[in-house]
Amino acid sequence: xxxxxxxxxxxxxxSGFGAGIVERFAAEGAKVVCADxxxxxxxxxxxxxxxxxGAAIGVEADVTSxxxxxxxxxxxxxxxxxxxxxxxxxxxxxxxxxMLDVDEETFDKIFEVNCKSLYLAAIHGxxxxxxxxxxxxxxxxxxxxLRPRPGLVWYNGSKGGAISxxxxxxxxxxxxxxxxxxxxxVAGDTPxxxxxxGGEVTNEMYAKFVDTVPLGxxxxxxxxxxxxxxxxxxxxxxxxxxxxxxDGGRCI
Ligand SMILES: NC(=O)c1ccc[n+]([C@@H]2O[C@H](COP(=O)([O-])OP(=O)(O)OC[C@H]3O[C@@H](n4cnc5c(N)ncnc54)[C@H](O)[C@@H]3O)[C@@H](O)[C@H]2O)c1
Numbered sequence: 001x002x003x004x005x006x007x008x009x010x011x012x013x014x015s016g017f018g019a020g021i022v023e024r025f026a027a028e029g030a031k032v033v034c035a036d037x038x039x040x041x042x043x044x045x046x047x048x049x050x051x052x053x054g055a056a057i058g059v060e061a062d063v064t065s066x067x068x069x070x071x072x073x074x075x076x077x078x079x080x081x082x083x084x085x086x087x088x089x090x091x092x093x094x095x096x097x098x099m100l101d102v103d104e105e106t107f108d109k110i111f112e113v114n115c116k117s118l119y120l121a122a123i124h125g126x127x128x129x130x131x132x133x134x135x136x137x138x139x140x141x142x143x144x145x146l147r148p149r150p151g152l153v154w155y156n157g158s159k160g161g162a163i164s165x166x167x168x169x170x171x172x173x174x175x176x177x178x179x180x181x182x183x184x185x186v187a188g189d190t191p192x193x194x195x196x197x198g199g200e201v202t203n204e205m206y207a208k209f210v211d212t213v214p215l216g217x218x219x220x221x222x223x224x225x226x227x228x229x230x231x232x233x234x235x236x237x238x239x240x241x242x243x244x245x246x247d248g249g250r251c252i
Pocket of ligand 1: 011013014035041062064089090093113184186187188191193
């Protein structure tokens with residue numbers, strides 16, 4: 001088991017990539033805190049992990065709330081005695097639309113969920129990782145932050161911010177033996193996909209997007225989970241500040 005007894009928090013665990021990550025983490029022996037704004041969803045995913053023999057708790061937490069992120073970290077420590085891995089995966093999309101059509105409230109929310117969440121995870125999580133003598137942070141960014149396309153300007157910027165924050169934290173936290181890395185998935189068939197493609201996803205839109213991916217398909221929660229397991233494991237002990245494109249070659 002590649003994550004045996006590691007304690008991991010995964011945000012956005014109730015759906016899509018997050019649900020895939022917690023499933024693989026639990027199967028690899030991690031003790032998982034499944035955190036999500038959708039508390040009921042987080043508890044349902046947790047129940048499935050436990051039915052499959054995994055160790056997990058579900059926590060309702062808004063990653064933009066300092067108080068709730070603090071409580072999420074405390075839940076990991078209180079239940080499992082410490083913390084080794086934080087996966088900042090919860091995210092907020094932008095509907096594909098002209099940049100000037102996005103209102104200020106939506107802009108603020110996108111940056112709060114996609115960037116401020118990393119600040120709060122660091123403020124509350126890093127001291128606990130330090131107590132452990134090191135740890136891992138994994139941030140779900142996006143190909144949008146590396147190869148921005150029109151229609152997603154503010155989302156692209158927030159994921160570019162997440163990539164820059166990943167590298168910045170990596171250099172500062174290396175002395176604490178805390179590795180900070182990011183994943184950059186290409187579009188995946190999760191509830192978010194419709195927003196990225198500008199509404200209801202037609203077969204034609206889907207096929208057109210797939211055509212832009214050299215390996216010929218969208219990303220899956222399993223793809224994201226597999227890379228997350230690697231980054232969280234000791235196999236990645238010399239990797240920090242990297243942003244791995246999980247994109248079937250889309251960014252080439
Ligand atoms: N699906 C894609 O095409 C795609 C591509 C690249 C990157 N991403 C990124 O992957 C991550 C996961 O997205 P997904 O596709 O699995 O989406 P999803 O909609 O399936 O899941 C997102 C989860 O995050 C939770 N969430 C939203 N705001 C939250 C908050 N404030 N606090 C706590 N939880 C919150 C939601 O309740 C939901 O369960 C996001 O960061 C997203 O930006 C997605």
